[in-house]
Amino acid sequence: MHLRDVVKILDAEILTENDDSALDIDVHTACGSDMMSDVLAYVKDQGLLLTGLVNPQVVRTSEMVDIVAIAFVRGKRPDKMTVELAQSKNIILIGTQQKMYQACGKLYAAGLGN
Amino acid sequence: MGDSIKLRYDVNGEDFVTCGQASEDVKRTLKGIGIPSATIRRVSIAMYEGEINMVIHGGGGVAEVEIFEDRITIVLKDTGKGIADIEKAMQEGYSTATEDIRELGFGAGMGLPNMKKYSDEFAIESKVGQGTTVTMTINFQEDA
Ligand SMILES: Nc1ncnc2c1ncn2[C@@H]1O[C@H](COP(=O)(O)OP(=O)(O)OP(=O)(O)O)[C@@H](O)[C@H]1O
Ligand SMILES: [Mg+2]
Numbered sequence: 039m040h041l042r043d044v045v046k047i048l049d050a051e052i053l054t055e056n057d058d059s060a061l062d063i064d065v066h067t068a069c070g071s072d073m074m075s076d077v078l079a080y081v082k083d084q085g086l087l088l089t090g091l092v093n094p095q096v097v098r099t100s101e102m103v104d105i106v107a108i109a110f111v112r113g114k115r116p117d118k119m120t121v122e123l124a125q126s127k128n129i130i131l132i133g134t135q136q137k138m139y140q141a142c143g144k145l146y147a148a149g150l151g152n
Numbered sequence: 153m154g155d156s157i158k159l160r161y162d163v164n165g166e167d168f169v170t171c172g173q174a175s176e177d178v179k180r181t182l183k184g185i186g187i188p189s190a191t192i193r194r195v196s197i198a199m200y201e202g203e204i205n206m207v208i209h210g211g212g213g214v215a216e217v218e219i220f221e222d223r224i225t226i227v228l229k230d231t232g233k234g235i236a237d238i239e240k241a242m243q244e245g246y247s248t249a250t251e252d253i254r255e256l257g258f259g260a261g262m263g264l265p266n267m268k269k270y271s272d273e274f275a276i277e278s279k280v281g282q283g284t285t286v287t288m289t290i291n292f293q294e295d296a
Contacts, residue, residue, distance in 0.1 A: 075260030078197050091257045095204070098172035099257070102179070102196040104189070119169070 039150050041065055041107055041130065044086065047144050048109060048134040053116070054125050063106055063130075067151050070111075070142045074099040081105070086150075088141055092116040097124045106130065111138045157181065157219040163203055165212020165232070168256065174215045175200040178226075181219065187292055194270040195224055195290050201263040202228040202286050208253050209233070210284055223272075223291045231283040238276055242268065 042061040045052065052061075065085035071077050072090050081087075081103045088109045089096055097120055100108055107130040110116065115133055116124075124131050134141055159181065161174035179196045187195075199215070206213050206228055213230030235241045242264050249259025268274040271288035278284040 072257060073260050074257035075262045078201060079260070079262040079266050089257075093256055094169050095172065095257060098176065098200065102172075102175065102193070102200045104193060 039065055039145075039148065041086075041132075043148070044107070044109065044145060044150070045132055047148050048132070048136055048141055050109060050132040050134040053110075053121055053131040053133050054129070056130055060130055065107060065150065068142070068145055069105075070138050072138075077103060077105075086145075088138060088145075090114055090138060092120060094120045094123050096120070097127065097129060100129055101127050107132065109134060109141065111136060111141050154221060156221075157185075159217040159219070161215040161217075163206045163212050163215055163228075163230075165207055165210065165230070168207060171207045172200055172203055174217075175203050178217055178224075182224070185219070191290065191292055195226075198267045198270040198288055198290065199226050199228075201267050202226070202288070204258060205263050205284075205286075206230045206232075208249060208258060213283070222293060223289055226286075226288045226290075228286045228288075229283065230285075234280040234282055234284055235276075235278040236280050238278055242276075 041063050067084045068086035069081055069084040070088040074095055077099050085106045087100055087105045088111055090112050092114045110133045113135045175196055178199055179192055182192045210230030210232035216227045218225045240246050244265045245261040247259045247261035253259040272291045273289035275287045
């Protein structure tokens with residue numbers, strides 16, 4: 039699934055400044071967690087992380103496991119420093135009002151595997 | 153036989169926000185010399201877990217990294233409170249992290265087991281009241 043479709047399905051706002059073509063990247067699988075410990079321990083090739091946490095270590099954790107995009111759920115928004123950190127690592131940040139369960143469910147139903 | 157690359161970082165124990173910069177820099181360095189991405193990921197996860205531990209449990213310290221042709225060694229040394237029961241600390245799910253740390257997304261008790269899992273050689277030494285030293289070696293060839 040293209041990141042563009044994820045944005046559409048989650049009715050998300052794009053929080054980093056990217057070329058429009060950045061939304062053409064393919065994400066094969068996703069992972070939803072508020073525990074970075076679990077992301078580090080269990081993530082394999084997930085391109086997308088859904089989380090309700092907004093601190094800078096969410097971006098660092100994602101970088102370490104090669105996650106390319108982060109979707110913040112429940113209307114949570116990271117501060118400017120965290121957005122800039124993501125930007126410097128070419129990690130795309132998006133934000134949705136939807137809750138974790140809904141957001142994951144919609145993406146799964148649309149064919150984004152785990 | 154080329155020379156090894158030696159890197160040294162001060163890990164600030166007061167600063168959760170900048171924590172992870174040493175691991176980032178090592179990741180960048182390995183990428184620059186063309187190490188396979190699966191290996192880089194193992195190194196990155198192991199070192200980042202260790203760096204986080206130095207900050208949230210160990211009060212900060214020094215990370216020393218040496219990159220050889222066929223492997224990387226990472227030594228994480230803090231002068232924090234130390235670990236009384238290492239065997240217990242190495243168990244999955246064992247954590248003394250506070251609620252504050254958990255709210256930041258850490259403290260599942262997965263770090264040390266994860267570091268051991270991703271390294272080819274893993275050693276931990278600790279003295280209560282004096283500090284903890286973790287030494288990890290990760291070989292390059294296996295994922296090549
Ligand atoms: N550098 C250290 N100094 C003092 N205690 C440590 C250090 N590293 C680990 N510990 C102790 O060992 C426990 C287990 O560490 P581990 O990294 O496995 O889990 P955690 O840090 O609590 O949670 P997670 O790593 O999943 O975020 C810690 O809760 C802490 O009590
Ligand atoms: Mg830990």
